[in-house]
């Protein structure tokens with residue numbers, strides 16, 4: 001399954017790289033800034049074809065085409081392009097993200113940014129890798145100097161929870177970044193570039209692969225209360241583990 005996962009990620013990555021910065025057909029989904037391009041759809045079709053050719057009895061779920069018909073304990077969770085707004089504007093911060101779940105638990109994942117030639121991969125119990133090099137979360141313990149990342153969504157009514165937190169963090173003088181891709185944000189916490197990530201309102205395909213990559217790199221993935229640990233929740237708190245409690249407390253505090 002590792003071979004199929006990497007093959008699908010690399011193939012979709014090639015499509016992304018061939019088309020970024022080019023005039024591609026763009027449509028809108030739930031709002032004027034919720035975009036889908038013809039390349040998102042082509043990538044999802046390609047990834048689905050590669051997976052179902054190898055494992056015809058497995059189920060796939062993707063951001064653009066939804067659930068396939070077959071019901072299976074194995075479910076491949078596909079975000080054909082995470083960071084579609086970046087992609088559509090030629091900003092080379094986007095990726096394909098594919099997670100594989102068994103009985104609802106993510107057991108393998110790949111996040112590939114072809115512009116940076118960075119393939120993040122992890123499988124349960126075997127560690128996380130960036131281009132075949134083991135990766136680990138940062139060792140930062142001091143929350144005051146942690147470098148954080150979040151997502152601010154261009155959709156009305158989806159930032160009420162995030163913006164006050166963003167404000168509290170900035171007021172506290174902390175560096176907070178928005179790179180426009182949930183999957184890359186998680187992978188970058190996994191390899192120690194960021195110390196922590198939080199976002200409200202994500203979908204399973206945004207986080208499935210990044211979750212296992214982060215956990216296998218030694219990090220922690222939960223909801224804002226540090227209770228739930230699945231990819232179905234809409235609260236994502238993902239850190240190096242050391243600052244998890246502090247970031248969770250700050251998110252939940254009112255001032």
Ligand code: IPD
Pocket residue numbers: 035063079081082083084085151152153179180181182183199201202206
């Ligand atoms: C989006 C990105 C973005 C996050 C949004 C996601 P998409 O996914 O991950 O960083 O803030 O919530 O919807 O639409 O580019 O696949």
Ligand code: CA
Pocket residue numbers: 063079081082083182205206
């Ligand atoms: Ca996405």
